[in-house]
Amino acid sequence: MSKIKVIVAGPRGKMGSEALRMIEKKEDLELVACLDHKFEGKQINELEELPNFDAMIYTDMETCFQSVEADVLVDLTTPEFGYIHTKTAINYGIRPVVGTTGFTEEQLQELTDLAEEKEVGVIIAPNFALGAVLMMQFAKWAAKYFPDVEIIEKHHDNKLDAPSGTAVKTASLIKEERETKKQGHPEEKETLPGARGADVDGMKIHSMRLPGLVAHQEVVFGSSGENLTIKHDSFHRQSFMTGVKLAIDNVMKLDILVYGLENILE
Numbered sequence: 577m578s579k580i581k582v583i584v585a586g587p588r589g590k591m592g593s594e595a596l597r598m599i600e601k602k603e604d605l606e607l608v609a610c611l612d613h614k615f616e617g618k619q620i621n622e623l624e625e626l627p628n629f630d631a632m633i634y635t636d637m638e639t640c641f642q643s644v645e646a647d648v649l650v651d652l653t654t655p656e657f658g659y660i661h662t663k664t665a666i667n668y669g670i671r672p673v674v675g676t677t678g679f680t681e682e683q684l685q686e687l688t689d690l691a692e693e694k695e696v697g698v699i700i701a702p703n704f705a706l707g708a709v710l711m712m713q714f715a716k717w718a719a720k721y722f723p724d725v726e727i728i729e730k731h732h733d734n735k736l737d738a739p740s741g742t743a744v745k746t747a748s749l750i751k752e753e754r755e756t757k758k759q760g761h762p763e764e765k766e767t768l769p770g771a772r773g774a775d776v777d778g779m780k781i782h783s784m785r786l787p788g789l790v791a792h793q794e795v796v797f798g799s800s801g802e803n804l805t806i807k808h809d810s811f812h813r814q815s816f817m818t819g820v821k822l823a824i825d826n827v828m829k830l831d832i833l834v835y836g837l838e839n840i841l842e
């Protein structure tokens with residue numbers, strides 16, 4: 577059996593290190609290198625608390641992509657570098673599996689067009705947890721019957737982007753189902769700017785950042801005399817790894833960009 581050769585960008589991060597632990601357990605995956613902004617030339621097994629891989633760390637992505645034979649780049653870094661890594665990997669014919677959130681709509685469109693032009697498979701998933709994917713699908717379904725909705729996302733306080741990628745994706749799925757609707761009182765005024773949250777097509781997103789949280793979201797629908805709350809909690813980053821593996825397997829069969837894990841789930 578030939579193994580899928582994987583590069584991980586962000587190996588020392590909360591998600592990247594969890595991805596290394598997942599790869600270590602999978603016989604059909606091989607870690608061939610890592611991309612970091614530190615520790616050039618070291619091996620992963622020289623760094624504390626990371627699995628015992630002898631994969632080399634590169635700080636320059638072009639050198640990495642030229643030196644190493646790889647099938648897939650798993651990117652779990654920052655919005656700024658995740659975008660550059662993804663674009664460059666596509667140009668090298670290495671299939672990106674991207675968990676990094678915070679890309680703009682323009683960047684997503686540019687990557688979609690580039691993947692199509694180069695015929696390189698890409699999966700960008702704002703949330704790899706299967707429960708979160710279902711939560712988003714259930715929310716889309718509910719929006720058909722409950723057009724008044726607010727999204728409350730809660731994350732750890734090291735998160736760079738707000739709102740979360742999951743909240744943005746949830747809002748865009750809901751948008752596919754409902755007419756634009758400005759919610760609340762038509763003459764509502766914020767006496768403190770930001771009090772009503774961010775606005776997407778008339779619906780509101782509220783972002784909470786606190787120590788102790790991992791990744792949580794509630795989608796609250798309101799109607800006359802009733803509320804429906806659809807809620808998902810990731811308590812541990814292991815929750816994302818089934819989806820990361822699924823994406824690695826599936827990206828090998830793609831020649832376009834797919835945005836959202838729901839598009840590869842059966």
Ligand SMILES: NC(=O)C1=CN([C@@H]2O[C@H](COP(=O)(O)OP(=O)(O)OC[C@H]3O[C@@H](n4cnc5c(N)ncnc54)[C@H](O)[C@@H]3O)[C@@H](O)[C@H]2O)C=CC1
Nearest residue numbers: 586588589590591611612613653657675676677702703704
């Ligand atoms: N799609 C999903 O299911 C999930 C996505 N995320 C996203 O994944 C990303 C990473 O999240 P965490 O692991 O929690 O963050 P983190 O801050 O723990 O890890 C980010 C890592 O990226 C590294 N990094 C920064 N610049 C780099 C560069 N130029 N080259 C290589 N590595 C670089 C940092 O050293 C750090 O180790 C975020 O965008 C987050 O929103 C997080 C959890 C789940």
Ligand SMILES: O=C(O)C1=N[C@H](C(=O)O)C[C@H](O)C1
Nearest residue numbers: 677702703735740741742791
């Ligand atoms: O930064 C995180 O932690 C997470 N980011 C993703 C997002 O922005 O939606 C996925 C998950 O919520 C955890």
